[in-house]
Amino acid sequence: xxxxxxxxALAAPLDRANVDTDQIIPKQFLKRIERTGYGxxxxxxxxxxxxxxxxxxxxxxxxxxxxxxxxxxxxNFACGSSREHAAWALNDFGxxxxxxxxxxxxxxxxxxxxxIVLARLTEEQxxxxxxxxxxxxxYQLTVSLEDQTVTDSFGFNATFEVxxxxxxxxxEGLDDIGLxxxxxxxxxxxxxxxxxxxxxxxxxx
Amino acid sequence: MxxxxxxxxxxxxQQHVVVEPQGEPTxxxxxxxxxxxxxxxxxxxxxxxxxxxxxxxxRCIATVDHNVPTTIAGRLHIIxxxxxxxxxxxxxxxxxxxxxxxxxxxxxxxxxxxxxPELGITKPGMTIVCGDSHTSTHGALGALAFGIGTSEVEHVxxxxxxxxxxxxxxxxxxxxxxPRGVTxxxxxxxxxxQIGTDGATGCVVEYAGSAIRALSMEGRMxxxxxxxxxxxxxxxxxxxxxxxxxxxxxxxxxxxDAWDQAVTEWSKLPTDPGAKFDRELIIDAATLVPYVSWxxxxxxxxxxxxxxxxxxxxxxxxxxxxxxxxxxxxxxxAGTPLEDVSIDRVFIGSCTNGRLEDLRAAARIASxxxxxxxxxxxxxxxxxxxxxxxxxEGLDRVFREAGFDWREPGCSMCLGMNPDILAPxxxxxxxxxxxxxxxxxxxxxxxxxxxxxAAAAAIAGHFVDIRNWEVKx
Numbered sequence: 097x098x099x100x101x102x103x104x105a106l107a108a109p110l111d112r113a114n115v116d117t118d119q120i121i122p123k124q125f126l127k128r129i130e131r132t133g134y135g136x137x138x139x140x141x142x143x144x145x146x147x148x149x150x151x152x153x154x155x156x157x158x159x160x161x162x163x164x165x166x167x168x169x170x171x172n173f174a175c176g177s178s179r180e181h182a183a184w185a186l187n188d189f190g191x192x193x194x195x196x197x198x199x200x201x202x203x204x205x206x207x208x209x210x211x212i213v214l215a216r217l218t219e220e221q222x223x224x225x226x227x228x229x230x231x232x233x234x235y236q237l238t239v240s241l242e243d244q245t246v247t248d249s250f251g252f253n254a255t256f257e258v259x260x261x262x263x264x265x266x267x268e269g270l271d272d273i274g275l276x277x278x279x280x281x282x283x284x285x286x287x288x289x290x291x292x293x294x295x296x297x298x299x300x301x
Numbered sequence: 302m303x304x305x306x307x308x309x310x311x312x313x314x315q316q317h318v319v320v321e322p323q324g325e326p327t328x329x330x331x332x333x334x335x336x337x338x339x340x341x342x343x344x345x346x347x348x349x350x351x352x353x354x355x356x357x358x359x360r361c362i363a364t365v366d367h368n369v370p371t372t373i374a375g376r377l378h379i380i381x382x383x384x385x386x387x388x389x390x391x392x393x394x395x396x397x398x399x400x401x402x403x404x405x406x407x408x409x410x411x412x413x414x415x416x417x418p419e420l421g422i423t424k425p426g427m428t429i430v431c432g433d434s435h436t437s438t439h440g441a442l443g444a445l446a447f448g449i450g451t452s453e454v455e456h457v458x459x460x461x462x463x464x465x466x467x468x469x470x471x472x473x474x475x476x477x478x479x480p481r482g483v484t485x486x487x488x489x490x491x492x493x494x495q496i497g498t499d500g501a502t503g504c505v506v507e508y509a510g511s512a513i514r515a516l517s518m519e520g521r522m523x524x525x526x527x528x529x530x531x532x533x534x535x536x537x538x539x540x541x542x543x544x545x546x547x548x549x550x551x552x553x554x555x556x557x558d559a560w561d562q563a564v565t566e567w568s569k570l571p572t573d574p575g576a577k578f579d580r581e582l583i584i585d586a587a588t589l590v591p592y593v594s595w596x597x598x599x600x601x602x603x604x605x606x607x608x609x610x611x612x613x614x615x616x617x618x619x620x621x622x623x624x625x626x627x628x629x630x631x632x633x634x635a636g637t638p639l640e641d642v643s644i645d646r647v648f649i650g651s652c653t654n655g656r657l658e659d660l661r662a663a664a665r666i667a668s669x670x671x672x673x674x675x676x677x678x679x680x681x682x683x684x685x686x687x688x689x690x691x692x693x694e695g696l697d698r699v700f701r702e703a704g705f706d707w708r709e710p711g712c713s714m715c716l717g718m719n720p721d722i723l724a725p726x727x728x729x730x731x732x733x734x735x736x737x738x739x740x741x742x743x744x745x746x747x748x749x750x751x752x753x754x755a756a757a758a759a760i761a762g763h764f765v766d767i768r769n770w771e772v773k774x
Contacts, residue, residue: 113623114498114598118737123718127368127383129342129390131451141739146725170619172499175532176737177716178434179340180450198499201468201534202434206450259466261325272452273353276460279320279328283462286319287357290330293316295563298333298360298422300555 097211099269103192104238105165108155109229113170117203120174120182134181135188156189166237168225169196174203183210193239195246197222208262211269213241215256224252241266306573308470309539310505313445313570317428319462326464332427334457335413336363336400338391339718340432344455345394355398356461362422363395364403366412367718371681371708375720376405384719398458411684411710414438414652418522419686421551425540425567430457435652435734436535437528441521442548443540443570445505448529468534469579471501472572474510477586482768484662485520486654486732486751488512489527490592492584494602501533504580507572508538512586518547519658526653527734530599539571591767593639594736594749596627601736602749603639605766611635630738631746632726639764642748646729647678647759648741649705649752651715654732655683659752660691663732664699666756669773672704673762679706679721681713699774705759717742730758 125137142154150157156164167186173196174182183206186194193213207214217225228248229235238247241263246254265272276283294300307315319328341363348355355361368384370376379385388405395402403409409416414435417423425443430436432454439446449463457463475488493500506528513524521538528536545564548554555563590604603610612624612635628635633642649655649663660682672678680700682688688710691697697707714721715733717740723729725744732755733740736747750758753767 111619111622112626113619114600116598116735116737118716118735118740122739122743123716126339126718127381127387129346129387131343131346141743146744172502172532175498176434176529176735178432178448178450180343180432180452183450198502200499200532201502202448202450202529205453209450209452259326272464273351273456273459276328276456276462276464279322282320283328283330283460286330287461290317293566294559295424295555295566296316296332296427298362299553300421300559300563 097209097269097271100192100211100213100241100266102238102240102242103165104236106161106163107166107168107225107229107235107237108161108164109226110155110167110169111226114172114175115169116176117174117179117182118176121179121185126179126181131184132188134185135190138185138189160233163190165190165192166239167191167194168222168229169194171197171219173199175200178202180206180209183207183212187212195222195225208266209272211266213239213266215239215246217246217254217256221254228252306576308572308576308578309443309507309537309570310445310470313426313428314467316426326466328462329428329465330462331430331457332360333422333429334361334454335417335429335431335436336361336391336454337367337413337433338365338387339367340451341394341454342387342390343451344458345398347455348398348458353459355400355458358399360461361400361458363391363400364410364413364416365391365405367712367716369405369711370720371711371713373709376709408685411686412652412655412712414526415655415683415687418442418518419551419684421548421554424548425544426570430463434529435526437533438522438526438652440525440528440535440537441518442544443537443567445535445537447535469504471504471506471533471580472578473506473508473582473584475508475512475584475586476510477512479512479586479589482591482753483589484751484753485516485523487589487592489524490594490602490749491589493527493531493599494592496531496582498530498598498600499532501528501531504533505535505537506531506533507578508536510583513538514541517658518543519656522656523653527599530734540567541571591751591754593754593764595631595633595639596624597630597736597738598627599734599736599749601627605639605754605764607639609633609635609637609639640766641763643763644676644730644748644758645727646723647676647755648681648714648729648731648733649679649755650681650683650713651733652683653734654752655681655687657687657690659732660687660696663752663756664696665772665774666753666767666770667703667705667760668699670703670760672759676759676762678704678759679708679714681708682710684710703760714741716740730755730764
């Protein structure tokens with residue numbers, strides 16, 4: 097996982113609430129067995145019309161937002177299906193941070209595993225950023241995970257909450273399994289005792 | 302009240318805490334991981350790359366459901382090569398890592414959330430995960446069950462644990478008697494409509510109250526299944542006599558003395574009197590009616606007796622734009638009575654409503670009638686076992702005589718990852734769980750309803766109020 101400290105980049109406005117993971121990466125692209133190569137399929141049904149041609153009305157097809165690494169979206173972003181492909185597709189496309197009022201729980205976890213920083217700001221702050229990104233040319237934001245701030249060069253300055261452990265893992269780019277295995281001895285002891293509870297076994301023998 | 306009072310969720314959580322490292326999430330032991338073809342290949346590949354093993358293959362079960370075609374011919378030769386590769390990859394991974402696998406033609410195959418309970422693998426008090434958001438289904442038996450991403454699937458395969466921050470608790474009590482024609486599906490659609498698709502984000506919901514206790518196991522599974530559509534981490538229902546009766550004698554349920562001991566342990570799980578929840582909501586069952594979703598989010602539901610809502614009445618601009626976009630996608634005009642909305646397709650099945658009781662309920666409505674000439678309707682049993690039992694009861698005959706297509710088990714048209722999809726613009730009455738844009742096929746229009754409402758819509762050719770249906774059977 098790539099470490100994340102501070103990112104200053106172009107921000108793209110996706111002014112919709114309840115964007116679900118079926119939109120972020122439609123199901124026809126979930127049949128692959130790889131972890132990479134999903135960027136072309138990000139928001140596929142919104143980016144392309146039925147004939148497969150780019151829809152110029154969709155924000156990510158607007159040349160102004162080419163190369164954007166920060167996505168601004170409405171509340172309850174990435175709700176629905178647990179597919180981690182949504183995080184992979186955002187990452188592959190180049191997004192390293194998403195700013196929204198709220199995120200769905202499973203995606204929140206998936207994003208963290210893929211080095212994507214999620215910044216929860218208030219509805220008003222997000223509305224301001226959406227407005228700025230739509231109206232100001234080449235609108236850049238700085239997301240600092242170290243300072244837990246989102247800032248621009250016009251005086252916007254907001255702080256966001258992040259769990260200290262999640263922050264540590266994102267900054268260091270740490271592998272979760274390795275972290276868990278620090279507790280292997282404790283786990284062995286727990287498991288030996290837990291296995292005595294026959295009523296919690298998948299298959300009672 | 303005593304400070305010792307605990308909720309069902311807290312009891313299950315506490316029994317699975319491996320370690321609570323200072324300043325880090327709790328490390329939670331996972332009793333069971335369910336695996337399927339779509340969200341597991343990258344997890345097994347991760348293990349291989351890191352040279353890791355599956356820690357407890359006896360706590361894993363795998364099957365194929367998302368991609369499998371639902372016709373016999375389609376299953377013999379899967380034309381979609383990418384889907385076929387994904388299925389073959391799971392078969393190979395299970396063989397390599399020693400995980401029990403219920404393959405396409407096995408008698409145990411079915412939607413992962415249908416087979417867990419029916420085989421007696423899912424049990425009260427367990428922690429259960431699966432790379433699928435509808436894992437919440439298993440909470441109906443008093444398990445803590447939740448969907449995870451593929452990195453977490455790999456983490457559980459390697460360690461049989463997950464680092465988890467403790468969710469909040471939310472008690473939703475449905476009190477009173479359900480009116481005739483109102484089902485478990487209507488309960489959960491009503492709840493989502495009321496609290497919204499992010500109404501339970503960060504929470505484990507415990508469904509309680511007399512209307513919930515009166516539900517069968519199948520009905521409870523329908524309610525817990527759609528917890529995720531309200532944003533919840535999981536849904537749970539306290540185990541009781543109905544739960545135990547459902548589990549007794551199932552293939553992987555304990556037997557003899559072990560059964561008695563299990564029931565003793567499971568009986569300790571229900572929430573103690575006086576236990577505190579972070580949030581509570583009480584719903585009067587008598588106020589519930591049959592619902593139909595009209596938009597592109599499961600929160601966009603309305604009573605069958607009402608009309609397509611008017612975006613002009615939205616409280617703010619973002620919501621108004623959202624409603625307008627939904628109506629445009631759905632091809633609906635504000636003010637149209639829902640009973641006047643005509644349909645092209647009907648899908649009865651899925652992990653929400655693909656169990657035996659659902660098929661019985663739909664067959665009862667369809668019996669003696671014919672599917673409307675402009676409707677194509679299909680029934681997809683949730684598992685091989687459901688299919689076999691339904692056939693032994695003659696339900697397949699009832700459906701076939703009425704003009705429904707009777708299929709092989711799988712996720713089918715719930716998510717359109719297999720050949721069962723809507724054509725652009727087609728309108729479907731569906732017993733599944735999501736009406737997102739393109740969910741059942743690009744441009745397809747999904748309306749979520751109960752099995753009874755879906756069967757009646759198939760026959761009438763448009764939505765009807767099931768409370769006025771004349772049952773011929």
